[in-house]
Amino acid sequence: MFKKAQDIVSFRSIDLANFSLFDLFLKIVAVFLIFLPVLIFIILFINSLPAISKLGFSVFTTNNWDPVSDKFGVIAPLLVTVMVGVISTVLGLMISTPIALFLSFYSRGKISSFFSTVIDALASIPSVVLGLWAIFYVAPHIDTIETVIKSIFGFIPFLNGNPSPFGLLTTILILTLMLVPIQTVLIKELITMVPRNLLEAGFSLGTTKYEIVKNLILPFIGQGIVAVVFLSLARGMEETMATAMLIGNRPLFPDSIFSPTATLTSIIANEFSEAFSKTYLSVLFELGLILFALVFLTNVCAKFILRILYRRFR
Amino acid sequence: MRVLTDRLFQAFTMLVALSVSIILAFILFQLIKDGIGSINLNFFIETARPVGSNSGGFKQAIVGSLIIDSIAMVIIISLSVLGGLFLHVYPEALLSKILKEAMSLLQGTPTIVCGICVYYMVVRSMGHFSGFAGSIALALVGIPYMVLASEQIFKMTPSLLVEAAYSLGLSKTRVIFYVILRFSKFPLLAISLLTLARIAGETAPLLFTAFGNSFLELNPGRPMAAMPLQIFIYAISPYDEWHRLAWAGALLLIIFVTVLSIILGRYRRLGE
Numbered sequence: 001m002f003k004k005a006q007d008i009v010s011f012r013s014i015d016l017a018n019f020s021l022f023d024l025f026l027k028i029v030a031v032f033l034i035f036l037p038v039l040i041f042i043i044l045f046i047n048s049l050p051a052i053s054k055l056g057f058s059v060f061t062t063n064n065w066d067p068v069s070d071k072f073g074v075i076a077p078l079l080v081t082v083m084v085g086v087i088s089t090v091l092g093l094m095i096s097t098p099i100a101l102f103l104s105f106y107s108r109g110k111i112s113s114f115f116s117t118v119i120d121a122l123a124s125i126p127s128v129v130l131g132l133w134a135i136f137y138v139a140p141h142i143d144t145i146e147t148v149i150k151s152i153f154g155f156i157p158f159l160n161g162n163p164s165p166f167g168l169l170t171t172i173l174i175l176t177l178m179l180v181p182i183q184t185v186l187i188k189e190l191i192t193m194v195p196r197n198l199l200e201a202g203f204s205l206g207t208t209k210y211e212i213v214k215n216l217i218l219p220f221i222g223q224g225i226v227a228v229v230f231l232s233l234a235r236g237m238e239e240t241m242a243t244a245m246l247i248g249n250r251p252l253f254p255d256s257i258f259s260p261t262a263t264l265t266s267i268i269a270n271e272f273s274e275a276f277s278k279t280y281l282s283v284l285f286e287l288g289l290i291l292f293a294l295v296f297l298t299n300v301c302a303k304f305i306l307r308i309l310y311r312r313f314r
Numbered sequence: 315m316r317v318l319t320d321r322l323f324q325a326f327t328m329l330v331a332l333s334v335s336i337i338l339a340f341i342l343f344q345l346i347k348d349g350i351g352s353i354n355l356n357f358f359i360e361t362a363r364p365v366g367s368n369s370g371g372f373k374q375a376i377v378g379s380l381i382i383d384s385i386a387m388v389i390i391i392s393l394s395v396l397g398g399l400f401l402h403v404y405p406e407a408l409l410s411k412i413l414k415e416a417m418s419l420l421q422g423t424p425t426i427v428c429g430i431c432v433y434y435m436v437v438r439s440m441g442h443f444s445g446f447a448g449s450i451a452l453a454l455v456g457i458p459y460m461v462l463a464s465e466q467i468f469k470m471t472p473s474l475l476v477e478a479a480y481s482l483g484l485s486k487t488r489v490i491f492y493v494i495l496r497f498s499k500f501p502l503l504a505i506s507l508l509t510l511a512r513i514a515g516e517t518a519p520l521l522f523t524a525f526g527n528s529f530l531e532l533n534p535g536r537p538m539a540a541m542p543l544q545i546f547i548y549a550i551s552p553y554d555e556w557h558r559l560a561w562a563g564a565l566l567l568i569i570f571v572t573v574l575s576i577i578l579g580r581y582r583r584l585g586e
Contacts, residue, residue, distance in 0.1 A: 022487040023403075029396040030409055033461065034416040036454065040423060043431045095330055102327035117576060118335045124575040125341070126515025128542045129564040132549040133341050136348075136557070180334060208320035238424035240518040241542075245550060265518075268426050272433075272522055285434075288427045299422040 041292065048286035054279055059286070065251035067276070072283045076253040078290060081263040084168065084243070085236035088175035089183075089229055095176070096183035097225075101217070103184070104191045105209050123181035131245035134174045139165040139246065142173075146258045161256025166248040168257050174242050179232045186231060190224040191217060193309075224309055230302035234295045237263075244269040264291045342568075349565030352558045362528040362544075365553045372563050374530045375544035378445060381532070382524055382540050383514055385449035390456040390513075391506055397457075398464030399490060414462070421458035428454040429519040437523060445531070445538030448524030452513045460509045463581070467501040468494055504581045511574040515567060517542040541567050 051059070055072065062073040099119070103112055146163035153159045194217060202212045248260020249270050262270075264287045275281040356371050363370030397417075401410045429451050436447040471494050479493045495502075520526075525537040526547055541563055548560035 020485065020487050022490070026396055026400045026403065027409070029393060030400040030413050033393065033397045033457065034409075034413050036457070037416050037419045037423065039435075040420075040427065040431045040454075043434050044427065047434060095334065098327040098330040099334060102324075102331045106324045106327055107331075115331050115335065117579070118331075118338055120576060120579055121572050122334070122338050124511065124515075124572050126517070126542060126567060126571060128515065128517040128546050128549070129345070129568055130341070132545060132560055132564050133344060135549055137340075137344055177337065208316050210320040210323040211316065213323070234422055238422075238426075240424065240426045241546065245546070265424060265426050268430065269518060269521060272430060285430065288424075288430050291424050292427050295422050295424055296419065299418070303418070 041289075044285055044289040044292055048282055048289045051279055051282035051286045055283070059283070063253055067271075067280045070277075070279055072280075073251075074283075074287065074290065077251055077262050077264050077267055077287070078294075080168070080254065080261050081237050081265070081291070081294070084171055084175060084247075084263055085233045088172045088179055088236050089232045091172065091176040092179035092183050092232060093225070093229070096180045097187060099180070099184045100187035100191060101213055104188055105213065119181045119184050122177070123185075127178065127239060127241040128245075130174060130178060131242040134170060134242065134246055138173065139170055142167075142170050145169075150258075158257055161258045163258050164248065164260055166246055167260045168247065168254055171243055171246045171263075172257075174246060175236050175239060178239060178242065179236055182235055183228055183232050186228045187221070187225070190221040190228070193224070194220050223305060227302045227305040227309070230298050230305070234298040234302070237298070238265065238291065238295050240265040240269050264288075264294075345561065345565050345568060348558070348561035350562075352562035353565065357559075357562055361530050362539075365555055368555065370555075370559065372541070372544060372559065372566070374527060375539040375541045375563065376566075377530060377532070378524070378527065378538040379514065379541040381534055382445050382448045382452065382520070382538060383510060385446065385534060386452035386456065386513060387506065387510055389449065389453040390460050390509060393453075394457050394460035395464055395495075395502065397461040398468055399494070401461070401465040402468035402494070403486070403490070417458040417461050420454065421462075423454075424518075425455050425516055426518040426521070429522050432519070433522040440535075443523060443525035443537040445524050445534040445536065445540075448520045448538065448540065449534070451519035451523045452516060455516055455519055456509045456513045459512065460505060463505045463508075464498075464502060467498045467505065470501070471497045501581065504578050507574055508578050508581055511571045511578075515542055515571050517546050521546075 051072075055070070059072050059074040061075070062071055063076055064071045064073045065076075066072075099115070103115055103119075107115065142165055143163045146169060149159060150161070150163065198216060198220075199212065202216055207215075243263050244266040247262055247266050249262050249266055250260045251262040251267055254261040268284050268287055268291075272281075272284050275284055356369055358371060358376065359373055360369060360371035361374040362372075397413065401413060404410050432447050432451040432454065436450055437443055440447070475493050475497065476489060479489045484492065520540050520543045524540050524543060526543045527537045527539045531538050545560045545563045545567065548556040548563070551557070
């Protein structure tokens, strides 16, 4: 314990010959940088205190968003945030796993680098541009898709609702598109962790690539995929602009997967500049705090799993 | 049969990859189609005009973005190179382990949360929105990537050079300045440009800090327009004219961001 404390401030006592101002400066900057996320947490917490003390746990029990009479139901946007994250992560995995396999097994040379560039380009598109594109080229056509889904799967309760251009489904589709490049890169990274000699042994037995993928790669990276799921879940939940532009902003629980609703991020983005009372503003900070905690927990889960994996294979 | 399954699977994976490329091509095509028509001289030399005048441009947003992003980059580069140096000089210290965790925590922080925190810290105390507050919010977003990436850059310095420098009796500070920093000049430039590409498209941190402005504003102490912000405002407006401007702005932004990040693709993975 004593030694640890020394590590934190290892100024090597007052040895003036070895003392360097630059060194001290580096340490000050490091401490300052560490202080940043703490500062963010403190600011969020201080600002959400009025809401916490005034509304208490009632924010988790009401399903109503009525700023005029101080009724704020946090549970609906919270659930919607998680739902949007989970669904688009799962949809994204269905797309990104084949792409990652294609990039690492079924293509080489120019084709591989072409598709890597495509993935990079997709990752670099700012979310506001993707949102703009979705407003004008996805949302007008989403009605048709939704009517088709409704006519086929209408018997499932949550898939039966009135089609609307802006709503959960639109958001989920665009978020999926945003998550695919991130997931692809991560899964490709995971595949490189599979020991080379296992692969070579497999191929020398005359198995096809499909059998290798099915029996060796997928079981091997299974746990890693869980980490990827958590990482992209965090990305999906914190995404702001595309969500705010597409989800429809109706802070109530959605009736169906088509209906407009709101996530934590979209509520903050759309209502922060219009918050007219102190409690209202404070509730928005509380939403930020909840979001911060949610994303933090998800990231910690991902880190934890990855750390276990690295310990096993390195 | 087995070979057939393999071929089918190959075709399937290729189909998925192709379809994603087609979607990307679609996005780029529509961006160019809708954006190219509005990119003309007026787009660069006029500020926003009211609807109906059938003119107007993005000048205030382009200038605003330049100012906000350059201030943000100055903050980011100065802080994160020092942070990266600290991580490199004391790799085993407890402080640098905490620093790494803190940076990945900051990396995971939702950008809108950074925005509202800076709103409370800077905008509230100044009394009004300002481009400077926007720069700070963007810096909060960019710092973690740059710190982690610059540490990895410093690691690439050949230990031979560093040891040679130490054996000549140079102090730690001089080794840092004359060897490590000099050696990693170009990679540092590359990752700074990548960070710039990353923050240039960020909208959420600017919403409640820079706030936007219809007029040309050169003083970062006042509310300022920025490219992504202006695109957002125009995109959710009901006017066709503004939509066209939004497309043109998006085209300009994406040319900048995507070209930058594809050229520097080699350094992309650092800091993630």
